[in-house]
Amino acid sequence: xxxxxxxxxxxxxxxxxxxxxxxxxxxxxxxxxxxxxxxxxxxxxxxxxxxxxxxxxxxxxxxxxxxxxxxxxxxxxxxxxxxxxxxxxxxxxxxxxxxxxxxxxxxxxxxxxxxxxxxxxxxxxxxxxxxxxxxxxxxxxxxxxxxxxxxxxxxxxxxxxxxxxxxxxxxxxxxxxxxxxxxxxxxxxxxxxxxxxxxxxxxxxxxxxxxxxxxxxxxxxxxxxxxxxxxxxxxxxxxxxxxxxxxxxxxxxxxxxxxxxxxxxxxxxxxxxxxxxxxxxxxxxxxxxxxxxxxxxxxxxxxxxxxxxxxxxxxxxxxxxxxxxxxxxxxxxxxxxxxxxxxxxxxxxxxxxxxxxxxxxxxxxxxxxxxxxxxxxxxxxxxxxxxxxxxx
Amino acid sequence: xxxxxxxxxxxxxxxxxxxxxxxxxxxxxxxxxxxxxxxxxxxxxxxxxxxxxxxxxxxxxxxxxxxxxxxxxxxxxxxxxxxxxxxxxxxxxxxxxxxxxxxxxxxxxxxxxxxxxxxxxxxxxxxxxxxxxxxxxxxxxxxxxxxxxxxxxxxxxxxxxxxxxxxxxxxxxxxxxxxxxxxxxxxxxxxxxxxxxxxxxxxxxxxxxxxxxxxxxxxxxxx
Numbered sequence: 259x260x261x262x263x264x265x266x267x268x269x270x271x272x273x274x275x276x277x278x279x280x281x282x283x284x285x286x287x288x289x290x291x292x293x294x295x296x297x298x299x300x301x302x303x304x305x306x307x308x309x310x311x312x313x314x315x316x317x318x319x320x321x322x323x324x325x326x327x328x329x330x331x332x333x334x335x336x337x338x339x340x341x342x343x344x345x346x347x348x349x350x351x352x353x354x355x356x357x358x359x360x361x362x363x364x365x366x367x368x369x370x371x372x373x374x375x376x377x378x379x380x381x382x383x384x385x386x387x388x389x390x391x392x393x394x395x396x397x398x399x400x401x402x403x404x405x406x407x408x409x410x411x412x413x414x415x416x417x418x419x420x421x422x423x424x425x426x427x428x429x430x431x432x433x434x435x436x437x438x439x440x441x442x443x444x445x446x447x448x449x450x451x452x453x454x455x456x457x458x459x460x461x462x463x464x465x466x467x468x469x470x471x472x473x474x475x476x477x478x479x480x481x482x483x484x485x486x487x488x489x490x491x492x493x494x495x496x497x498x499x500x501x502x503x504x505x506x507x508x509x510x511x512x513x514x515x516x517x518x519x520x521x522x523x524x525x526x527x528x529x530x531x532x533x534x535x536x537x538x539x540x541x542x543x544x545x546x547x548x549x550x551x552x553x554x555x556x557x558x559x560x561x562x563x564x565x566x567x568x569x570x571x572x573x574x575x576x577x578x579x580x581x582x583x584x585x586x587x588x589x590x591x592x593x594x595x596x597x598x599x600x601x602x603x604x605x606x607x608x609x610x611x612x613x614x615x616x617x618x619x620x621x622x623x624x625x626x627x628x629x630x631x632x633x634x635x636x637x638x639x640x641x642x643x644x645x646x647x648x649x650x
Numbered sequence: 651x652x653x654x655x656x657x658x659x660x661x662x663x664x665x666x667x668x669x670x671x672x673x674x675x676x677x678x679x680x681x682x683x684x685x686x687x688x689x690x691x692x693x694x695x696x697x698x699x700x701x702x703x704x705x706x707x708x709x710x711x712x713x714x715x716x717x718x719x720x721x722x723x724x725x726x727x728x729x730x731x732x733x734x735x736x737x738x739x740x741x742x743x744x745x746x747x748x749x750x751x752x753x754x755x756x757x758x759x760x761x762x763x764x765x766x767x768x769x770x771x772x773x774x775x776x777x778x779x780x781x782x783x784x785x786x787x788x789x790x791x792x793x794x795x796x797x798x799x800x801x802x803x804x805x806x807x808x809x810x811x812x813x814x815x816x817x818x819x820x821x822x823x824x825x826x827x828x829x830x831x832x833x834x835x836x837x838x839x840x841x842x843x844x845x846x847x848x849x850x851x852x853x854x855x856x857x858x859x860x861x862x863x864x865x866x867x868x869x870x871x872x873x
Contacts, residue, residue, distance in 0.1 A: 263760055263769060267753075274748040540747075547744045550705060551758040551805065552733025555725045642725075645705040 268564055278541075279569045282530060286570060289526060290577025290625060291584070293519050297617055298585040299594050302609045304508050311501055315346065315469035316478070318495040319485060327493070329464035334489065338470055341484050343477045349465030351451050353458035355419065360407055366447045368454025396453055397432035403444040405434040422459045429453065523628065530632040542640055549645035558641045559634065566633045570626050578618065586611040652679040652702060652813070652844070657711035657721075659697055659869075671697045673869040675711070680861070681812070684835065684845040686854045689866035695848040696817050698866065702846060703736055703815045704728040715813070733761045737806030737843075741818035743798040745805070747791040751782060754790055755805045762809060772808055780804035780834065796827035803834050807843075814838055816847040820854075828853050835859070 272279070319338070321330040332349050339347045351368030398417075400408065408417060408431065418426040435443050455462060472481050482494055548558050584590060586609055594609060657675040662668050671694045679685050687695040700706040702713060704720050713721045720731055737758075738744075745754045752773055759769045777783040782800040790798060799819065806814055816835075820828040832853065839845060839859045847854060854860065865872040 260760075260763055260765055263764070263766055266766065267757070267760055270749065270753060274746075543744065544746065547746065548757070549729065550703070550732065550738050550740075550744065552729050552736075552761045552809070554729035554761070557729070557761055644700070 264561075268561060268568075271561075272565060272568060283569055283573050285526060285529075286573030286625075286629070287577045287580065289519075289522060290574050290621070291580045292522075293621060293625075294578050294581030294618075295585050295590060295593055296519070297621065298581055298613065299590050299609060300508055301614060301617065302585070302612045303594075304504075305612045306610065307504055308501065311497060311504065314497050314500070315348075316471045316497050317469065317481070317485070318350075319468045319470070320493045320495070321467075321489075322491055322493045329460050329466060330468050330492075332463055332465050332468075334468050337488050338468065338485060341481060341488070343472055343474055343481055345471045345473055347468060347470040349451075349467075350469055351454045351458065351460060351466050353454075353460070353466060355447070355457060357407065359411060362407070363445075364404055364447050365445050366449065366454050366457060368451035368458075369448055370451045395430045395432075396428065396450075397430045398447050398449040398453075399433045399435060400431060400448075401435050401443040401446040404447060405431075419457045421457065427453070427456060523625070527628045527632045530629065531636065545637070545640050546645040549641070555638070555641045559638055562637045563630060563634060566630055567626065570629045574622055574625055582611075582613075585609055651681055651714075651716065652677075652846075653712075653714040654678070654698075654702075655712045655714075657698075657701065657713065658709045659694075659701060659706065660709045663709065671869050672701070672708070675869075675871060677864065677871065679844060679846060681844055682839070682842040683861040684839050684857075684859055685847070686860055686863045687846065687848040687866055688850060688854070688863055689848075690850055693866045694869040695850075695866045697869075699815050699817050699846060699848040702813075703738060704731055729761065733758070733809065735812050737809065737811040737814040739799070739802050739806045739814065739816040739819050741821040743790075743795075743802045743822070745790045745798060745801055748789065750787050750789055751777065751793070751801045751804070752786040754801055755808050758805050758808050772810075773804075776804040776808035779807060779837070795822050795824070796830060799823060799827065799831055800834070803831075803838075807838065811843070813844045813846070816845065816849070818849055818851075819847060820849065820851045825853075832857065 319330065319334070321328045330349070335347045335349060338344055348370070353366055354363040355366050356363055408414070413431070416428050416430045418428050420426055429449060435446070449457075452462070454460075455464075458466075460466065472478050478496070482496075485492060485494060545558055548561075549555075553561075585593075589609055654675055654677040657672055657677075658670070659672040660668060660670050675698060687698060689695045697706065701708050701721075704723060708721050711721065712719050715731075715735070718731075720728070723731060732738075746757070749757075755773045755776055756769050759772060764772065774783065774786075777786050780800045780803040782797060782804055785793060785797055785801075790801060793801065799822075820831055823831060828851070835845060835847070836857075836859050855863070
């Protein structure tokens with residue numbers, strides 16, 4: 259059998275039988291679109307968050323007492339710096355500020371602009387800043403979500419933060435962050451560390467927690483023990499544990515979707531199988547005719563495999579393209595919020611395109627193999643029965 | 651020469667629905683002859699035709715075509731035999747309604763490994779012989795019964811087979827078209843084809859080019 263002749267006939271059949279394939283084609287596109295969308299969103303969020311986490315310090319140390327967390331004294335910086343193998347020990351100041359009119363919490367982060375070891379993410383956000391201008395006035399940089407809320411209440415230039423002693427502290431809005439930073443900075447207010455301490459009611463000699471790096475991975479367990487020896491009332495959070503927690507969270511959410519999609523695919527395959535098992539008399543007749551004019555069972559199955567592979571492959575490509583447009587151009591309305599979960603300030607973050615080739619290949623195999631099996635088993639059953647019977 | 655020896659066909663063997671369709675058939679069909687298998691519906695003539703055409707396998711017995719027993723050929727050999735040496739003409743034409751006449755005829759040549767140019771030439775020749783060339787680009791769906799039958803004839807002869815099997819070829823044709831079909835058969839006979847027709851149509855009874863009429867009743871050949 260000449261391949262060119264065979265493919266001419268195959269494409270002729272596909273064009274002539276397009277109405278026969280249309281329903282399966284549309285359902286396939288829909289399934290691939292949904293699965294791809296979820297995978298694209300989860301991969302994109304995962305990657306963004308992991309990049310953020312990678313820029314965090316290796317250890318976060320909080321002061322605890324009877325399970326409660328208290329502000330950590332900054333004198334601990336010297337204590338921890340004296341441990342061999344520990345680098346970049348610094349204080350962190352952050353906390354939540356309640357904004358009553360909207361019943362939401364803003365996250366205030368205090369930064370020491372002269373500290374060399376400031377978190378890389380914050381550094382990136384502040385890279386466009388003219389530090390002297392920023393420090394001259396009591397200023398802040400606000401995330402996109404906060405900007406929207408402030409605009410709504412006409413706080414265009416500054417905002418009066420209410421302090422615990424009922425006084426207020428006027429802070430100028432120096433700049434708002436671009437929408438691209440929304441995933442990490444949507445509800446964020448960045449200001450000088452001392453201002454942040456005042457607003458969050460943290461004593462000057464204290465901080466929210468202490469962070470430090472341990473460059474040698476093999477030393478981490480040993481350093482952990484030494485930290486506890488220095489101060490027993492501490493809680494140590496490790497970057498790796500945080501990563502694992504995030505990973506579990508995404509795997510959990512992704513897993514729920516995966517189970518749903520397995521159910522959907524399974525149902526689809528059953529429908530497909532049934533559709534071909536109850537193959538129409540015209541389909542049966544076609545197989546019978548081909549057999550009668552000298553096509554072998556192998557030729558007929560080859561024809562049906564390639565015919566359905568083309569339908570499945572095109573549906574897959576279109577589904578993936580639609581998913582790409584939906585997620586990375588239209589920014590996945592509705593679906594992305596399921597992944598991001600609860601957020602104080604309505605988050606309108608942008609998903610950055612991040613597609614792993616292996617994910618696409620795996621998805622393709624998981625789709626096309628059951629797809630072809632569901633079509634081919636009934637076709638094979640018909641192909642092996644008598645051509646006379648098929649043509650009746 | 652087609653030699654059929656002790657041929658039996660039992661459907662649904664060893665079940666309650668067991669049916670003995672052909673009983674101990676012995677028959678010889680000479681090369682380039684035209685043989686009519688006559689009988690009422692359910693007599694077994696179409697079953698015999700299908701077994702000769704390797705579309706059905708007999709329960710026992712042998713069919714030898716030019717020294718080759720085709721009774722129990724595996725699928726690949728049977729399909730090869732059909733593609734190279736057989737042409738079928740069916741009662742209900744069995745064409746692809748959504749394809750053109752030309753495409754329907756070329757289907758029979760695809761398994762034979764010809765290139766597109768060779769296929770086009772052979773199809774054109776067959777269409778001319780079957781007198782349907784003027785409708786080559788027409789969809790089969792739009793053809794009349796007689797035209798469909800001519801298209802089926804073209805498909806049956808396009809591979810230049812030695813044997814042409816016709817199963818109730820005039821059952822769906824009016825008298826005029828049946829006569830045209832008979833003329834086509836006569837032409838095929840003149841081209842030295844071996845023709846086997848299974849029919850109950852009396853129009854085949856007194857044809858000068860028919861070599862033998864075999865009556866089949868209840869799965870057996872009546873003398």
